[in-house]
Amino acid sequence: MDDQDRVAAFIDEYGLKTDLAYHALDLESEVGEIAKEVTTSTDYGRNPNAASIATDEIGDALFALLALAKYEARIESTGDAGSGQ
Numbered sequence: 537m538d539d540q541d542r543v544a545a546f547i548d549e550y551g552l553k554t555d556l557a558y559h560a561l562d563l564e565s566e567v568g569e570i571a572k573e574v575t576t577s578t579d580y581g582r583n584p585n586a587a588s589i590a591t592d593e594i595g596d597a598l599f600a601l602l603a604l605a606k607y608e609a610r611i612e613s614t615g616d617a618g619s620g621q
Contacts, residue, residue, distance in 0.1 A: 543602040552603075559604040566597035 537545075547553055570593050575581070577588040 563600035
């Protein structure tokens with residue numbers, strides 16, 4: 537079982553299924569939290585060596601990304617895993 541399968545199983549087990557837009561907004565929010573941490577920990581870029589990110593924030597962003605990634609559906613509908621762009 538790969539990470540995407542684990543996330544899908546977790547979503548199913550805990551009733552977290554929702555529409556694509558919600559997963560996209562969740563990902564945006566989590567990445568924003570990472571950016572905020574870096575911004576504040578570096579005093580808005582004045583001290584770049586002080587950058588820090590809580591690993592749980594990275595985990596939240598990864599979870600949101602894996603929940604959003606639906607390559608199986610894309611392959612079934614288009615025959616290709618690419619975005620077509």
